[in-house]
Amino acid sequence: MALFDVLLDVTTVTVALLAVSLVLIVGVGRLRSIYRDGLRKRIAAALPYLVFLGIVLGVMGTFRRVGSDLSWVVGIEISSYILDFEGGAVILWLQSFESSALTAYFTGVYIYGYVYLLIFPFLAYLLASDHQPFRTLSLAYAFNYVVGILLYVTFIAYGPRNYEHLGVAQFLYDTWPQSQLLTSEVNVNTNVFPSLHSSVSTTIAILAVKTRDRYPRWPLIAVPLAVSVCVSTMYLAIHWATDVVAGIGLAVIAVWFAERYYDQYVMFIEWSRDRALETYRGLRQ
């Protein structure tokens, strides 16, 4: 099973989860009324924010590729300090509950659950009655990513699975080696501080609670799932507890940032959209 097969696999599962969630969380009634009103206006309103997010992801993704080499020149090695600080204590304790069911659960959560948790709120908030949750989410998400990547370049950190003497097990890659084809495409093994899995999941969980008046059922899924994602990164020995705590801290700051600068952000995006449209019209004439 090569990379393509893993991708196909993840896509299939995620699409299925998304479909079920739309019915369960957004609700059939709301979906019907949106269908009647049409989606075009909603997408048009969300598009500038998606473009913004796309640009941020593209720029930072490129920076990250260059950054992993740059990291060795300017970065600070911290895995040895984290090793001294927490050792294998947390990871080994979590792994002491090991069972094949638990391993299957956390493996599923780490790969499928995370992707689902990442995508579903965008979809749900796109269909919400107002724009505010969608916009907040896009800004908080961009913040996570930008700060996360800057920290990746600043700090060189290997996860606990790269220290054999701790005696931690590598459940994910031992039981499902091909998953590394996917994870190695999107991540480098020196980038574990902070845990972006944890920060993004926590961000989404916090926003889920804050927007519970739109989707009362969503926090019931998002919060336990986010907790599971955080725990899974440690259970699978990919992240240190330190990385997860830093990730949660980053999430709290990201949500605060997104709410604090919400107005400026919306003004900036609307202004950019208008300027872009003007330029476009200018070019057509």
Add this chain to the structure above:
Amino acid sequence: MNNHTDGQAPLTRRQVVAGGAAGVAALSGGCLGSVRNLLGLASASQVSLRVVAPPVDWDRRANEIAGQLVNRLEKVGVDTRFPLLPPEQFREQILYRRDFDVYVGTMPVRSDPDFLRPLLTSTRTNELGWQNPFGFTDKALDERLDAQRRQAGADRADVVRDMLQTIAGEQPFVPIATDRAIAAVRTDAFAGWERTRLRDPTWLFEIEPVEESVDGQTLRVTAKDKRITERLNPLVPWINEFDLVRSLLYDPLARYYDGAVRPWLAREWSIDGDELTVTLRPGLRWHDGEPLTAEDVRFTYQFVSDTSLDSTEAVYPAPTFQRQASLVDEVTVLGERQVRMRMDASGAVAPDALTVALLPKHIWESRTNVVDAQTGLTRAITHGNTDAIGSGPMALKSRRRERSLRLSRVGNHPVNRDDDSELARRFGPLAFTELVVRVTPSDLTMVSFLEEGKADVTVPHLDNEVVSRIVTNDELSVATSPSRTLYHVGFNARRRPLRTPGFRRAVAHLINKASVVDSVFGGYADPHTSPVLDESWIPGNIRWNGGDPEVPFAGVEDELDADRAREHFRAAGFHYGEDGRLVY
């Protein structure tokens, strides 16, 4: 950190000067213990070390050996840090910049003991690669290292024995074990995987198609080293033995196989006194079509000795092959296909000089810029050489960055020619017309590529832990052989306290080599007491006897006896504070 060079100084005096010493130490950087001292967090200066090793993703075994050592160093009161370095950074920080305290890693060792000469000669400490990375200095050893290359027979054996005795006593590095080369192979396309050692350059020359009639097959190899597509430079120092660049893309005049150095691109040579006359095979060409001439041979030896080509005052030898080149005083071109080499070596050592990979003059003569004068790096070494033009039996066809590499067979190479030469009869032609290397992230994904029929063989560097997975699959099998890849602990003798032989020995006493072979390598390794692997060179009193007689493990079974281990540090002139910390 020179202000107290006297390792045996009494504690009281040490405490008096501790403030000043810590200041200087902190300025010179790197030692956390000293920084702590400066902040007033510790009373006497605790011995602190940085132990580096590769991450598990790259080499689980070296990583585990290092982890054990770190735990034991902590037990004997040494403040230890344990950062990880991937191979590219290992090269950069240890083999180029010499910026390390202690590392655990691998080095390729040669069968002839002359490889120790660059490795431990004191005048090489400022050079690159495996030219004395340890900063080890011993005048008497220098003389013997230099003498043995001009000797032969029993005289040489005596000197080598003396050398190995000194090395065992001094422990400039701790040899631990050579791992067994392990590759997973598919059994349906090719056979003959174990005809020679798997990491030898001639390994892939020995295989043949399972079905006689099939020609024009592609050999599909998987590797997990991404740099395999980015570094096709034969002058970059090896960490692992197996190297497609030097085995298939570039060729030497002679190769070591069937127990001796034998003609490769050279058709023959003759030795007359200190002169070696070499005749090239006819019709040799570089992969770009240019003829390979005697002038290229002369150029290669000059270039390897000084990659700045006399353009500067200083000399910038290449990190690889300079040992071989240093056996040659001068190369004279006698004709289009003939050179005469004036040797500075005995007949026993001289043929080894012919194993340098030949470089095309028209490509490398422009790569002479000095990139970093302080470390000695020139363009010749930092260049990725990703459009490699060699003279080997395979030529580079295409590559995809960090994904794949494609080589194709060169029809008129002496191995592939149908001219009934001894070389062609022994090896030729290659059993495959194309070779594709595909990069995957881990040992397990390499094996799963084979399971899915997408590759024929893995590089011969598999972790012994995946063996059980290979043998449960009917279509796969394991190829294995001894290797010359030495797992070892390297010390930087330029730094305190590692410049003290007693300290290095005390560290060596912390390592249980027998148990490492069993538990870390699962038995897929051979323990060593000496960097020279062939027992016949090694004096009887330091040969492996179920343990290392020179630096036996300070413990029972796999349990460290901390008191006994601490005694070794005390004997080396170090002291213990009341809190159990080892102090200067």
